[in-house]
Amino acid sequence: MSMRNELKLFAGNANKPIAEDIAKFLKTGLAPISLRKFADGEVFVKIEDNVRGADCFVIQPTSPHVNENLMELLIIIDALKRASAGRITAVMPYYGYARQDRKDQPRVPITAKLVADLLTTAGANRVITMDLHVDQIQGFFSIPVDHLYAFPVFQDYLSGIDFDLFVSPDVGGVARTRGIARRMEKEIAIIDKRRSGPNQCEVINVIGNIEGKSLVIYDDILDTGGTIINASRALMDQGAKEVRVICVHGLFSSSPYKKFLESPIKEVAVTNSICQNFPQDSKFRLFNVAPLIGEAIKRIHEDLSVSSLFI
Numbered sequence: 001m002s003m004r005n006e007l008k009l010f011a012g013n014a015n016k017p018i019a020e021d022i023a024k025f026l027k028t029g030l031a032p033i034s035l036r037k038f039a040d041g042e043v044f045v046k047i048e049d050n051v052r053g054a055d056c057f058v059i060q061p062t063s064p065h066v067n068e069n070l071m072e073l074l075i076i077i078d079a080l081k082r083a084s085a086g087r088i089t090a091v092m093p094y095y096g097y098a099r100q101d102r103k104d105q106p107r108v109p110i111t112a113k114l115v116a117d118l119l120t121t122a123g124a125n126r127v128i129t130m131d132l133h134v135d136q137i138q139g140f141f142s143i144p145v146d147h148l149y150a151f152p153v154f155q156d157y158l159s160g161i162d163f164d165l166f167v168s169p170d171v172g173g174v175a176r177t178r179g180i181a182r183r184m185e186k187e188i189a190i191i192d193k194r195r196s197g198p199n200q201c202e203v204i205n206v207i208g209n210i211e212g213k214s215l216v217i218y219d220d221i222l223d224t225g226g227t228i229i230n231a232s233r234a235l236m237d238q239g240a241k242e243v244r245v246i247c248v249h250g251l252f253s254s255s256p257y258k259k260f261l262e263s264p265i266k267e268v269a270v271t272n273s274i275c276q277n278f279p280q281d282s283k284f285r286l287f288n289v290a291p292l293i294g295e296a297i298k299r300i301h302e303d304l305s306v307s308s309l310f311i
Helices: 016-025 066-082 111-122 135-140 151-159 171-184 226-237 257-261 290-301
Strands: 007-011 033-037 043-047 055-059 087-092 126-130 145-148 165-168 187-197 200-207 214-222 242-250 267-271 284-287
Touching: 007 016, 007 290, 016 055, 016 290, 033 066, 043 066, 055 066, 055 290, 066 087, 066 111, 087 290, 111 135, 126 290, 135 145, 145 290, 151 171, 151 267, 151 284, 165 171, 171 187, 171 214, 187 226, 214 226, 226 242
Parallel strands: 007 055, 055 087, 087 126, 126 145, 165 187, 165 214, 214 242, 242 267, 267 284
Antiparallel strands: 033 043, 187 200
């Protein structure tokens, strides 16, 4: 019996809840797979299903711990390739190493390109990802990349709150912020900052009139939280009425939940691209992107256009 048109979903350990939500949206289940480790930490994978000729989607963001989850993804892809899967799509709601996308100083790697090469070499035929740190990472691949944007998931939330301006947390995010501000018919302000090292920055100036206004900082990655918290304090010091934060990928490295609870930020909204465990009754809000990703998987499987999802 031919399985050429059969859709099969596989999930690694990085974010099982979103994989289960995607499967529920697609009205199917997750295909059986065994994942375990040898005593020294090596990953062992066994595909517990016949995938010959099947259309396989592997749901695995390369979120913390990024190296472990990336290696697991590569091994799952390799196992599917050696099991004669018809097509293998890496579904990466969060693409790790995206911040190392260029040589901005001597003798440094372009790790975003290295990860693209690893995925292709492992056997991925296609990649689905969301809100890359920079759009040009798509060009690092020689296979199709479907780059989704999470903004539609936040749109109803934004329409239901009263705010005046979007704020770009740095100059590099201006294009992203301006794009969503145009859709919401809002103006923008810009944080001018200086980065002294990884996860370390100093707010130098705020460009734009923010006095007495309610602000929404929109960003793609929230890592340790230092940058966003410093930005919120600078905005409040310069007369802002209140500050909310929307960020697609909430890494929350170094367990900074407490720092946000003690900060002047009124509310923090992130997606479930990365598995979260927020304190109850806190200022955190979680938005589900599984239907968006599930719709992309459905359209790719059925050879339908995905372009309407790229907004």
